Amino acid sequence: MLSRAADGPDGPLTFIPGAYRERFLLPSDMVYLDGNSLGPLSHSARDAVADLASRQWGESLISSWNEHGWMEAPRRIGAKIAPLIGAQADEVVVCDSTSVNIFKLAAAALLARPGRTTVLSEPGNFPTDLYMIEGLKRLRPDLDLKLVPRDEIAAALDEDTALLLLTHVHYKTGEMFDMGVLTAATHKAGALTLWDLSHSVGAVPVSLNRTQADLAVGCGYKYLNGGPGAPAFLYVANRHQQGLTSPLSGWLGHESPFAFDDAYRPAEDIGRWRAGTPPMLSLAALEAGVGQFEGVDMQDLWDASQKLSQRFVERVTGQCAEVELISPSAPDARGCHVSFRFHSAYEVVQALIAEGIVGDFRAPDAMRFGFTPLYLSLEEVERAADRLVDILATGRWRQPEFAVRKGVT
Numbered sequence: 001m002l003s004r005a006a007d008g009p010d011g012p013l014t015f016i017p018g019a020y021r022e023r024f025l026l027p028s029d030m031v032y033l034d035g036n037s038l039g040p041l042s043h044s045a046r047d048a049v050a051d052l053a054s055r056q057w058g059e060s061l062i063s064s065w066n067e068h069g070w071m072e073a074p075r076r077i078g079a080k081i082a083p084l085i086g087a088q089a090d091e092v093v094v095c096d097s098t099s100v101n102i103f104k105l106a107a108a109a110l111l112a113r114p115g116r117t118t119v120l121s122e123p124g125n126f127p128t129d130l131y132m133i134e135g136l137k138r139l140r141p142d143l144d145l146k147l148v149p150r151d152e153i154a155a156a157l158d159e160d161t162a163l164l165l166l167t168h169v170h171y172k173t174g175e176m177f178d179m180g181v182l183t184a185a186t187h188k189a190g191a192l193t194l195w196d197l198s199h200s201v202g203a204v205p206v207s208l209n210r211t212q213a214d215l216a217v218g219c220g221y222k223y224l225n226g227g228p229g230a231p232a233f234l235y236v237a238n239r240h241q242q243g244l245t246s247p248l249s250g251w252l253g254h255e256s257p258f259a260f261d262d263a264y265r266p267a268e269d270i271g272r273w274r275a276g277t278p279p280m281l282s283l284a285a286l287e288a289g290v291g292q293f294e295g296v297d298m299q300d301l302w303d304a305s306q307k308l309s310q311r312f313v314e315r316v317t318g319q320c321a322e323v324e325l326i327s328p329s330a331p332d333a334r335g336c337h338v339s340f341r342f343h344s345a346y347e348v349v350q351a352l353i354a355e356g357i358v359g360d361f362r363a364p365d366a367m368r369f370g371f372t373p374l375y376l377s378l379e380e381v382e383r384a385a386d387r388l389v390d391i392l393a394t395g396r397w398r399q400p401e402f403a404v405r406k407g408v409t
C-alpha cells in the first residue's frame, strides 16, 4: 500500500513510543487511549493560550490582528498541517468545523459537476458526513445520497456521480480506504473526491497530492491535539482553487475584506474558504498541537502506533475469547485505533475508566482504543490490555454504577 518498506509491528522502530510524553500534561496514573477522540493538553498549548489571552489580547488588544499575526493564522496553521497530509502549504486552511467544511466543499463540488446528481458514500460513515449531505438535499432536491458497502464503491461510480465522500480511516473500525485506487476510479468516472481525514491526520501517512485527491477535510482536536472543539482544516488541490467557491461567502473569504465592498469577490487563494473571524484562543492551542509534529515522520509514527495496537490486540485476544476484534487484523490495513465488539461494551469501558484506562464506547456495542505514540509507551499499552482482560475475567464490569449512561460516550 505504501511504497516505503515498513518494519511492521515486529521490527525496530525509529520513533520510540512515548518519546514525547513529557510534553503533555497527562495524569501520571492514567493510560490515555482516547487521543483519537480528544487529544491531550501539551505544555506548549497551555502556554500559547495563556500568552494569547494575557499578553496578546490583554495588552495589544485589536492591534494583535496585525502585530501578532492573528489574521494570517488560518493560512499559517494550514501550511503547518499540509506536510502531514501530503499537500502543499497553500492548499490547506484552518477554519470552521469539520462538519461545516464538508458542507462547503460538497456544495462547491456539486456546482462544479452540473448535470450529475449523486453523492456516493458508505453506510456507517461518520454521521455528520451523511447528515451534511442530507441537509444539502433540502437545498438541492434533485440530489441523491447513495450509500454502498465499501467493497462495492468502485463499481458504483458512474456518469451520474458528482462526488465521492468517504472517511479515509473509519471512525469505529479503523478500516482504511486505499485513497489512490478510489481517487483514480472516481476521476475515471468524471467525479470529484472529498476525503474526511479526521481519523487520519496525525495518525497515518496521507498523500493527498500523490493520490491526486481533489478535496479533503479533517479534525483539529483528535490526533492533532488542538484542544476541545478546535477548528478544523480543509484542503483544495491547487488545480481546483480558481474553479471552486465556498457557498458560505463570508467577508473573510473576500479578496479584500477591509475594502468593505458590497459585492462578494472570493480571494484568489485558499483563503476564500474562510467565512468569519478566526477563533484566536482556539487557534493558539491548535497551532501548538500541530507544532508537536514538527520533525516527526508520519511513517515512523504510524509504525510505532502499529506496534502499540498490535501488542494490545494480541494481548487481549490471546487471553480473552469473549471480545471480537472488529478492526482489520493486519495493522497496516487500519488507522491508529482498534475496536472490539462485546455485548456490554459500555459497562466495560466505564469499568476501565474507573481504573484509569481511558478508551471510549461507540454504539451499539463497540469499545474503541486509540494508540498515539507521541505520548503512549508500550508498557502502558500492555498494562491497559491486562486490565481489560482482568475486568472481563472477574466480571467487575457488572457493578451497577458502570451501567449508568452518560450523555457523551
Ligand SMILES: *Cc1c(COP(=O)(O)O)cnc(C)c1O
Pocket (backbone or CB within 6 Å): 097, 098, 099, 100, 126, 128, 129, 167, 171, 196, 198, 199, 219, 232
Ligand atoms: C470527529 C469527526 C468529525 C467531527 O466533526 P465536527 O464538525 O468537528 O464535530 C467529522 N468526521 C469524522 C469522520 C470524525 O471522526
